[in-house]
Each structure stands twice: as C-alpha cells, then as structure tokens.
Amino acid sequence: MLRNWFGLYDKLHPNTRTPELSINILSISSLYAWPGGTGYQAAKGGLAKAIWSLRAERKHLNEQATDEVKKQIGPSANVSSRYVGIYPDNVATGLIARAQQESLYQVQGAALPPEIVVQTIIQAIEGRGKFGEYDDVAILVNPNEPDTREPLMGVYLAFLPIDEETHEPDFSKRLLEKIADVDILK
16 A cells, blocks of 8 residues: 555656655544535545555554565565644534535534644644644544533543554544644634
8 A cells, every 4th residue: 555655746746755654634533423424424535545545554664574575565575654633623614514515414513624634734744843843733623622522612632542452543542732722712
C-alpha cells in the first residue's frame, strides 16, 4: 500500500520529494456513526483505515522488514512520512444542512466554525503544542469528560494516542485541551 500511495503522489507531483508529513482531514464519523450518514461515514472511515494501514506498514518496514523485502518494495520502503489524522466534529460548511433536506434523520448539536478546523490544521503542520507528540486529534463540541457521561461545555482538541497493536487512535485514552467556549459555535 505504501508503494501505491507514494506512486500516486509521484504521478500527481512529479520531480517532488516525498512528503515528510501527510495531514488528513477525516471526520469524527470515522469513529462514531450517526443515522443518515452512511455514505459519508464509509468514505471517511475508508480514508481513516488507509492512514492506519500506512502507519502499520511504515512501522513494519522500519522495524522488521528484511533487506530483501525492502528491495522488492523499492524507494518507498525507506519512507519516514508521518501520517496525521484530524477528526473534526460537525463543521458549519452547509454539507450537513443540504444532506438533511431530503433525509429522515437530523444531526443534533452545534457545528464548528471552519476557522477552528483550519487553525488546527496549521498547528499540526507547524508541529505546535501537543502535535509533536500525537498523530491523531479530534475536534469535539461539548464532549463527555473521560470516564464519565458529564458533558464538558466548549470546543476541545482531543489528542488521541495510537494503539500499538491496531495502529488506530485510542479514543478512550484521549487527552482533552479546551480551545474555545460554546459561544463561538454555529
């Protein structure tokens, strides 16, 4: 998969060096389902699984693959790219409102202003704050406090450690950091 991923990159950006950082805008829907969002969730979930698989493959190549396997894979066997996943909650882009016009379901809750998502992407690119330590972050509106059902009001970054066995983000061990009050929500 790593070879195919970077083969596509090479076709789209010939004569450009392999990226050291890949920022991927996923969705909280990759981790939690909501009625009426099946197609969207499948697409975002597929991208999330691809990122998790690329991480697993990179780790295997860096730690366990033989020289013969690396030779078969070619130049992408030595890729050290970092794959960051950003999982925003509902974003006020109009997509959900349009999708709900002919749907039997309604998405509940407030939506994030797009500026918060953009600012989070910039922090990830620059590696500021906890982005140097975590590869996955969710942007949550009024999340539950870890280990309880008590809601925390506001907008939070939830830094997600990666499970060593599955290479997936471990949402149960999230580290919350408040970034905005509820009055900025749409």
